[in-house]
Amino acid sequence: xxxxxxxxxxxxxxxxxxxxxxxxxxxxxxxxxxxxxxxxxxxxxxxxxxxxxxxxxxxxxxxxxxxxxxxxxxxxxxxxxxxxxxxxxxxxxxxxxxxxxxxxxxxxxxxxxxx
Amino acid sequence: xxxxxxxxxxxxxxxxxxxxxxxxxxxxxxxxxxxxxxxxxxxxxxxxxxxxxxxxxxxxxxxxxxxxxxxxxxxxxxxxxxxxxxxxxxxxxxxxxxxxxxxxxxxxxxxx
Numbered sequence: 001x002x003x004x005x006x007x008x009x010x011x012x013x014x015x016x017x018x019x020x021x022x023x024x025x026x027x028x029x030x031x032x033x034x035x036x037x038x039x040x041x042x043x044x045x046x047x048x049x050x051x052x053x054x055x056x057x058x059x060x061x062x063x064x065x066x067x068x069x070x071x072x073x074x075x076x077x078x079x080x081x082x083x084x085x086x087x088x089x090x091x092x093x094x095x096x097x098x099x100x101x102x103x104x105x106x107x108x109x110x111x112x113x114x115x
Numbered sequence: 116x117x118x119x120x121x122x123x124x125x126x127x128x129x130x131x132x133x134x135x136x137x138x139x140x141x142x143x144x145x146x147x148x149x150x151x152x153x154x155x156x157x158x159x160x161x162x163x164x165x166x167x168x169x170x171x172x173x174x175x176x177x178x179x180x181x182x183x184x185x186x187x188x189x190x191x192x193x194x195x196x197x198x199x200x201x202x203x204x205x206x207x208x209x210x211x212x213x214x215x216x217x218x219x220x221x222x223x224x225x226x227x
Contacts, residue, residue: 004157033214040123042203042219043158058214090157103148104215106157 002026006091006107013081013114021076021110023091031094032074033058033104034066036087043090049074081114088112119218121204126224133191135221137204140185144206147180148215149189152201161189161202191223199225 007022025032030051035043035058045058049068063085065077074093078085088111092104120138127133139147145166150158164171164178164187171178177190191198201220208216 035217040219042119043217045214045216048214059216092158103146103150103160103163104158106159108157 004091004093004105004107006089006110008110009108010111011113013078013112015081015083015114017081018077018079019081019112021078021089021091021112023074023076023107024072025074025091025093025105026072027093027095027105028071029093029095029105030071031096032068033092033094034064034074034076035090035092036060036085037090037109038087046076046089078112083114086112086114119204119206119216121202121218121221123219124222124224126226127194129194129196129225129227131194133189133194133198133223133225135189135191135202135204135223137187137189137218138185139187139204139206141206141208141216142182142185144208146207147178147187148205149176149178149187150203150205150217152203152220154200158203194223194225196225196227199223 004025033048034046037043044060047066049055055066088109091107094104118140148163149161151161152158175192179188203220204218205215
């Protein structure tokens with residue numbers, strides 16, 4: 001099925017551990033995004049990418065890193081996990097940003113708990 | 116900085132109309148969006164409106180845009196229990212609408 005695939009769906013990390021959240025899309029979208037969703041706080045943009053090899057910071061980038069070596073994949077890396085990074089993480093993609101008004105396609109999310 | 120504000124909760128009875136309001140700050144946003152999130156799921160695009168429009172109707176959904184006041188609303192006619200969800204307003208930021216900024220979401224509860 002076409003869409004945005006995120007793995008894993010759930011993960012528990014210990015403080016100080018690192019991990020990579022995977023995101024892949026098969027719609028040939030050039031724009032990709034990472035958001036985190038905290039209860040009652042809506043979605044906050046972590047990083048985004050407008051094409052392979054190009055990434056930029058969003059509203060809350062501290063503690064995260066990204067790379068975009070292919071059009072399809074946009075992994076998010078947590079180097080030293082902290083309890084404040086407990087959240088639900090959503091990856092999304094779109095065709096050329098909002099220029100065609102199609103909005104984003106979202107993945108189903110990764111629920112991360114840091115203990 | 117950019118900010119999107121929404122009321123947090125709305126409770127209606129089945130069959131009534133629901134109106135969810137939103138204010139935004141970036142007057143250069145080309146499109147404004149409404150997304151729906153059901154429990155345990157990602158966000159699903161409901162509808163959007165181009166910034167040079169005042170109103171857009173899509174079946175039971177009506178979007179009203181007041182650009183002067185930077186106010187956006189979503190009206191759901193004949194609200195059903197299946198409409199119970201969190202509704203997010205979003206505006207675009209950056210050159211060519213590079214990324215979306217979301218409000219905190221309005222939880223709509225529909226009782227039968």
